[in-house]
Amino acid sequence: QKEVEQDPGPLSVPEGAIVSLNCTYSNSAFQYFMWYRQYSRKGPELLMYTYSSGNKEDGRFTAQVDKSSKYISLFIRDSQPSDSATYLCAMSVKGSSNTGKLIFGQGTTLQVKP
Amino acid sequence: DVKVTQSSRYLVKRTGEKVFLECVQDMDHENMFWYRQDPGLGLRLIYFSYDVKMKEKGDIPEGYSVSREKKERFSLILESASTNQTSMYLCASSFLTAVGEQYFGPGTRLTVT
Numbered sequence: 001q002k003e004v005e006q007d008p009g010p011l012s013v014p015e016g017a018i019v020s021l022n023c024t025y026s027n028s029a030f031q032y033f034m035w036y037r038q039y040s041r042k043g044p045e046l047l048m049y050t051y052s053s054g055n056k057e058d059g060r061f062t063a064q065v066d067k068s069s070k071y072i073s074l075f076i077r078d079s080q081p082s083d084s085a086t087y088l089c090a091m092s093v094k095g096s097s098n099t100g101k102l103i104f105g106q107g108t109t110l111q112v113k114p
Numbered sequence: 115d116v117k118v119t120q121s122s123r124y125l126v127k128r129t130g131e132k133v134f135l136e137c138v139q140d141m142d143h144e145n146m147f148w149y150r151q152d153p154g155l156g157l158r159l160i161y162f163s164y165d166v167k168m169k170e171k172g173d174i175p176e177g178y179s180v181s182r183e184k185k186e187r188f189s190l191i192l193e194s195a196s197t198n199q200t201s202m203y204l205c206a207s208s209f210l211t212a213v214g215e216q217y218f219g220p221g222t223r224l225t226v227t
Contacts, residue, residue, distance in 0.1 A: 008154060034214045043118070043204055043218030044157070088156065092213050101172075102216065104149075106156035 003027050006089055006105030015114050019076040023089035023105045026070065030091040030103075033065050035074045038086045038107070047087075048074065079112045086110070117141075118219035120205055126225045133192040135222050137205030143217070144210035146188035148172075148180060150201040151221070157204065163188055164210060195226045 006023045013019055021035075032051055036044035048063040050056045050072075056063045062075040072091075076083055089105040121136035139146065147162040149172075159172030161180040169180050177199060181189045188207075192199055202223050206216040 006156070032214045041220070043206075043220050045218065046215050049214050090214070101147075101159065101162065102214065104157040106154060 002106075003103050004089060004091055004105045006108055008106050008108060010109040010111060012111045012113060013079055015079060015081060015112055017079050017112070019074075019079050019083070019110060019112075021074040021076075021087050021089075021108050021110070023072050024070055025072075025091055025103075027091075027093070027103075028067075028070065029093045032092040033063070033072050034090040034092075034102070035061075035063055036088045036090060036104075038088060040085075044088055079110075081112050081114050084111045118205055118207055118217050120203075120219040120222050122222050123220065124223050124225075126227065127192075127195050128227055129196060131192075131195050131226075133195050133224065133226075135190040135192075135203055135205075135224070137188045137190070137207075137219055138186055139188075139205075139207040139217070140186065141207065141217070142185065143207035144185075145208045145212075145216075146182065147206040147208075147216065148178075148188065148190045149204045149206065150174070151204055152201050160190065195224075197226050200224060200226045 004025045035048040037047045038044040053067045060077045064073040086107045088107040090102040118139045148160045149157040163169045163182045179191045204221045205219040208216045
């Protein structure tokens with residue numbers, strides 16, 4: 001079993017829809033949770049960063065962490081064609097000797113149709 | 115703006131060749147990473163380095179080596195390229211204590227024939 005599981009999709013939605021992207025994990029030591037966005041033919045870029053359970057909002061994006069269920073989500077409101085990309089969740093262990101090392105999910109490909 | 119550059123966007127090599135992939139960052143980051151990205155498998159860490167001349171194995175180091183002679187430059191070496199090393203290779207960098215925020219280069223699409 002992979003440490004981090006993410007449905008690769010693809011996910012196709014109409015413009016304006018609410019999108020929900022999810023990851024599950026098995027390592028209860030994970031304490032830092034990230035979402036990266038990767039456009040076609042580009043490297044990933046950090047989109048959202050959370051520490052501990054709860055919600056974090058940034059514009060149309062909301063990151064949610066439920067440590068009791070080992071489940072994280074990214075919600076995109078009023079989705080736009082420019083949101084079409086691959087979204088990767090990533091996690092890290094606090095105080096790990098491998099400082100900065102991340103474990104990534106497989107990535108979910110999202111297409112938002114005009 | 116942080117910039118991470120990789121020496122080539124596309125590379126085609128023959129089986130058995132020695133391959134060098136170069137990565138340079140301009141933000142004085144201590145950490146540098148090499149990943150490969152394959153469909154359905156996501157990003158997998160090959161090697162990382164937290165200081166000049168220091169290196170640590172990641173999850174899939176077999177068939178690869180690395181070199182970090184200068185802080186801004188991190189090289190990935192395929193000693194004898196094989197077809198199963200055909201992949202997208204991504205370099206990233208971060209500050210030593212930055213847990214989570216990595217800056218990625220555009221990637222090198224390597225094809226081994």
